[in-house]
Amino acid sequence: MEKETKQNSATQIKVFKALADPIRLAIVTYLKQQDHEVTCGEVGAVVGISKTSGTYHFKLLQAAGLITARKVAREKYVQLDPTTFEQYVTDFYKNL
Amino acid sequence: MEKETKQNSATQIKVFKALADPIRLAIVTYLKQQDHEVTCGEVGAVVGISKTSGTYHFKLLQAAGLITARKVAREKYVQLDPTTFEQYVTDFYKNL
DNA sequence: TAAATAGTTCAAAAATATTTGAACTATTTT
DNA sequence: AAAATAGTTCAAATATTTTTGAACTATTTA
Known part of the structure; x- marks a missing residue:
């Protein structure tokens, strides 16, 4: 059974924009390491940003x-x- | 023999920033379809942008x-x- | 050789994205 | 019940990105 390959172009841009920032990359990196739910407060403290x-x-x-x-x-x-x-x-790349 | 997995974090941001734009996504899409060298002028005409x-x-x-x-x-x-x-x-994602 | 073509450079203008702090809601602790 | 905690909202300030047009270089065509 094949996987679904239809991409949403608005989402595609949002995804790359979201990843195109050092803070958000740090957040994503931390979340990947944890591999389970964590609070925004914990993540924020780890990457060193304000609540806002x-x-x-x-x-x-x-x-x-x-x-x-x-x-x-x-x-x-x-x-x-x-x-x-x-x-x-x-x-x-493969879906391009 | 394994592939090299060391990523450059400055490049990583540049890559995502580069892909986080509709025009550049259109350029990349066109270049993937062609799968060979094309001129900037040709690409620019296809995606509808000025030379500058x-x-x-x-x-x-x-x-x-x-x-x-x-x-x-x-x-x-x-x-x-x-x-x-x-x-x-x-x-x-796998290298994260 | 003059005109056209392909692309670059530069700086100003316009558009977007990000940060900041104050005021707020909702929940939990003392 | 008051104080503390977790997070949101809003608008203003700041920073970054993108667009624009004029002037430019280099190459090719008429």
């Missing part, structure tokens, strides 16, 4: 589909979404 | 290593560099 800046960057990553988020009481847990990486990054 | 804009976008793509360029008399021939795509895009 965190809100901004997590929003872009989520809009690109690169992370999923789950709000639990006052905390927000985030995690990478590997399927988006696969579809829009890993498979980018 | 072309110079700007080809410069970014080249600085990211996504295209190679060869000047022949007054024309500049460009072509994708698949190894950069492989190293910095296709293998990005």
Whole structure:
């Protein structure tokens, strides 16, 4: 059974834009290492940004589909979404 | 024999920045379809940009290593560099 | 040799992206 | 109930990216 290969061009740009920034790359790197849900606060502390800046960057990553988020009481847990990486990054060149 | 996996983080950002733009994505798409050297003028005409804009976008793509360029008399021939795509895009997630 | 063609350079203008701090909501702790 | 904590919202300030046009170099064509 083959995988789905239809790409959304607006999403494609959002994905590359989201990854084209050192802070967001640091966030993604940390989330990959953890390989499980972590709070925005934890990630923000690790990469050294303010809460406000965190809100901004997590929003872009989520809009690109690169992370999923789950709000639990006052905390927000985030995690990478590997399927988006696969579809829009890993498979980018072959689907071009 | 394994492939080299050491990534340059400045290049990584340049690559994603270069791909995070609709015009440059159109350029890359056209170059992939052609699969051989074409002039900047031809590409520029296809994607509908001015010469000046072309110079700007080809410069970014080249600085990211996504295209190679060869000047022949007054024309500049460009072509994708698949190894950069492989190293910095296709293998990005696995090397994270 | 004059005119046309392919592309570059430069700086100013315009458009986008990012940072910042104050004020806010909602939840948890003391 | 007050204080602390986690995160959001908003608008202004700042920074970065992209576009534009005029002037330029080098090459080719008429």
